[in-house]
Amino acid sequence: MRVLHFYKTYKPDSMGGVEELIGQICSGAAKRGVTSEVLTVSKDTSTVDFGDHLHHRAKLDVEIASSAFSLAAFRRFRELAEHADLIHYHFPWPFADVVHFASRVHKPSIVTYHSDIVRQKVLLQFYKPLRDRFLASVDTIVATSPNYLATSDVLQRYRDKVEVIPIGLDENSYAKPTAEKLRYWRERGGPKFFLFVGNLRYYKGLHVLLDALQGTEFRAVIVGSGPVEQELRAQAERLKLDNVDFVGPVGDDDKIALLTLCHALTFPSHLRSEAFGISLLEAAMFGKAMISTEIGTGTSYVNVDGLTGLVVPPSDPAALRGAMGRVWENEALATKLGTAARSRFQVNFTAEKMVNAYVDLYVRLANPNRRSLTR
Structure with a gap:
């Protein structure tokens, strides 16, 4: 055929x-x-x-x-x-x-x-x-x-x-990260960080994520490029954020290293243009807790609130900050959610x-x- x-x-x-x-x-x-x-x-x-x-x-x-x-x-x-x-x-x-x-x-x-x-x-x-x-x-x-x-x-x-x-x-198409890549991103990202991976577009809600990061100890690594990148960088500078790292587009080996090392994935897309969220699947595959928003699309099919991660209202920096705080401060919760995410991936998303x-x-x-x- x-x-x-x-x-x-x-x-x-x-x-x-x-x-x-x-x-x-x-x-x-x-x-x-x-x-x-x-x-x-x-x-x-x-x-x-x-x-x-x-x-x-x-x-x-x-x-x-x-x-x-x-x-x-x-x-x-x-x-x-x-x-x-x-x-x-x-x-x-x-x-x-x-x-x-x-x-x-x-x-x-x-x-x-x-x-x-x-x-x-x-x-x-x-x-x-x-x-x-x-x-x-x-x-x-x-x-x-x-x-x-x-x-x-x-x-x-x-x-x-x-x-x-x-x-x-x-899963077999994702090679194991090299020790060199793991060492590089561990030094750059720090011992604990949230990860975002995706095109930097209007519907990704990254402006909400930057507002949520203000005044916190959370570190975030943002992977990707796109039409709103300069706006986001300007917003981060205006908010005086020193806890966010825009790393631009990266190769598969770098992305795999970051998925391996991150504490959890944050996915703040706030409009229905985000229909599913491949990055959420990747995080689940790597056994990571996820934080996303309820926009009535497949994001809440991949990330089930309270089971594989936390789901908050869209365009709500306070709610996003609260969810990030729960996962950041509670290692047991992050591990529990990540383990369930991995199990759900193996059953539903291969x-x-x-x-x-x-x-x-x-x-x-x-x-x-x-x-x-x-x-």
Whole structure:
């Protein structure tokens, strides 16, 4: 079986949660005999060979409201789709909706619904008719958590075609940290610190975290870069915070060392744009207590309040500070929460469990009678 994934970006051009999910599916499905290819748009049009799947890139022409557009993608999509048994879209990306209809490809199709469109409220009003037609046209919509399905008005409209497949990670893809990396980050981060890992974007709630850190003894290491980085650095300077370290983007070996050493993970995202939180999964995999906020998405499916970590109201520095204090001061609590997080990960969030669910869905949908391409 051949599957074509279509999304706006992928590794090595970007390293976010959706990209990690696509990679885990492609690599895991390869072990079950599924050949996967990924098509994105990029300034770099070379093809990347990951060994078990290929990443094709059509020339990026322009970006409007964070949505990438490419004339070359129409032809490239059609070429690759002709040899695919199934198309796997990743939502939201309005341009994919356009390509879907303009290319007139009639193959079994699924959409992994990563997030509602939250920020572009004005443009959303113009996009809604296309979005609704697109979601109605695909065979299956996959939600990444029961929480998001329950709280998304859009998903509820298509409830009869929605399946829930939680995101999973392959623990074997995370190499053990070297002694050198552990020594470096132990010296830089100190003997005890909270960790944040992710893109520095508007919905991550890091401005709330900085307010929560003011006047405390907590140390925090913030990993990542993004559009609001300079604003956050300016806020930290204004608050005279000497207990936060912006370390920028780091390699996998550094991230693994930081996950190994950190006291707990703090994840203050305050808007629904944060649909799941791969960083939470990574923390759970490493047996770390988690602190997140209740935004009605998959973050509270990964981090169960009182079991694997603490969940507080969004945009509330005092509540976040209080939760951080409980975990900081109570080693037994941090250990108990981390142990439960690890157990929950092993039961619910392995890559094997996720990939098996996707491959089973692929097999159900790939009906030979529908494998035709209308020209």
